[in-house]
Amino acid sequence: MSAGIFAAMRSTNTHLGHLRDGSSPRHRHRALRIATDSPSCLLRTAEGGLCPDCGNQVHWYRGIEHQPVRLHPHELPTAAVPEVHRWHIGAGVAYPAGDGSPWCRIAHRTLCPAHDTPEHLTQPLVRLRQRLALQTRRLLDDGAFTPPGQHAPAGSRPMPPCRPARPVVDVLGSRYLAKQPIQEIRCVARTHRGTRCLNRVLASRKPHGTWRLTTLLPGRPPVLPAVEIAVYDLGHLAHAEQQRWRAQRCPTHALIPKAADMARDDWEIFDPLLHRQHVATRLPVGAQGRPRGRA
Ligand SMILES: [Zn+2]
Ligand SMILES: [Zn+2]
Numbered sequence: 001m002s003a004g005i006f007a008a009m010r011s012t013n014t015h016l017g018h019l020r021d022g023s024s025p026r027h028r029h030r031a032l033r034i035a036t037d038s039p040s041c042l043l044r045t046a047e048g049g050l051c052p053d054c055g056n057q058v059h060w061y062r063g064i065e066h067q068p069v070r071l072h073p074h075e076l077p078t079a080a081v082p083e084v085h086r087w088h089i090g091a092g093v094a095y096p097a098g099d100g101s102p103w104c105r106i107a108h109r110t111l112c113p114a115h116d117t118p119e120h121l122t123q124p125l126v127r128l129r130q131r132l133a134l135q136t137r138r139l140l141d142d143g144a145f146t147p148p149g150q151h152a153p154a155g156s157r158p159m160p161p162c163r164p165a166r167p168v169v170d171v172l173g174s175r176y177l178a179k180q181p182i183q184e185i186r187c188v189a190r191t192h193r194g195t196r197c198l199n200r201v202l203a204s205r206k207p208h209g210t211w212r213l214t215t216l217l218p219g220r221p222p223v224l225p226a227v228e229i230a231v232y233d234l235g236h237l238a239h240a241e242q243q244r245w246r247a248q249r250c251p252t253h254a255l256i257p258k259a260a261d262m263a264r265d266d267w268e269i270f271d272p273l274l275h276r277q278h279v280a281t282r283l284p285v286g287a288q289g290r291p292r293g294r295a
Pocket of ligand 2: 187188189197198199249250251252253
C-alpha cells in the first residue's frame with residue numbers, strides 16, 4: 001500500500017528536494033508575497049522556505065490565529081495521515097483538520113527529522129520522515145546545511161555563540177523586534193555636543209530583562225503547530241524602566257526628557273509570520289532565563 005501511496009504522491013507532486021523548475025530548494029529564498037492592496041497585509045499564498053532545523057523544504061502559511069504554520073510542501077493521501085495530523089488550506093489559511101477530500105496537508109513538524117517522532121505515525125509517514133532525514137544527511141554532507149547551534153567542522157572558524165542578531169523583546173505589554181542584539185541597542189538621545197549618545201540602553205547598574213521561552217502569540221495559549229519563541233522579557237521591570245527601554249534611552253538621558261532625539265527608535269511591532277526568520281526557538285547560550293510558559 002505504501003509504495004502505491006508514494007507513487008501517487010510523486011505523480012501529483014515534484015520529487016522531494018527538487019522544485020518544478022529543477023532547481024535545488026536551498027537556492028530559492030524569496031521575500032514574502034503580500035497583497036499590496038490588503039490593509040491587513042495578509043500572506044496571499046504559500047511561501048517556500050527551508051526548515052532551520054533539518055534544511056528540508058517547507059511551505060509557510062498563516063494559521064487561523066494568524067500564527068505562522070510550516071507545512072510539508074506536498075499534499076498527501078488523506079488515508080495515509082492520521083486525523084490528528086491532517087491540515088488543509090482554505091482561502092490561503094491553514095486549518096488543522098482535513099477538508100473531507102482524499103488529499104490533505106501535514107505540518108512539517110510532524111515529519112521533521114530534527115524532532116522526536118510523534119506517536120501513531122503510519123508506515124507511509126514513517127518512510128516519508130526517513131526520506132527527509134536522508135535529505136538532511138545529504139545537505140550536511142554537501143555542507144549546504146548547518147544545524148542550529150552546531151559548531152563548524154574542526155579547522156574552520158567556530159560559529160559565534162547563539163545570540164539573536166534581532167531579538168524579540170516583550171516590553172510594556174507589547175512584543176517588538178529589535179534591530180540589534182540587546183547589548184548593542186543604543187540610546188537615541190542627542191548630547192549637548194549635538195551628536196548621538198554613545199551609551200547603550202542596557203546598563204550594568206540597572207535591572208536586566210530575562211530570556212525566556214514562551215508561546216508565539218503573547219498572552220495566548222499555544223496554537224498549532226505549537227512553537228516556542230525565545231523572548232527578552234522586560235515585563236517584570238518597573239514601569240519607568242520599561243518606558244526607558246521603549247524610548248530607547250540610556251539611564252542618563254532617561255532623566256533628561258527634554259533632550260531631543262537624534263535618531264528614531266528602532267522597535268518594530270513583532271509579526272510572527274513576517275519576522276519568522278528572527279524567531280529563535282532556543283534560549284541564547286549563557287542566558288540567565290529559565291523556560292516558562294511551556295505548552
Ligand atoms: Zn525540519
Ligand atoms: Zn543617552
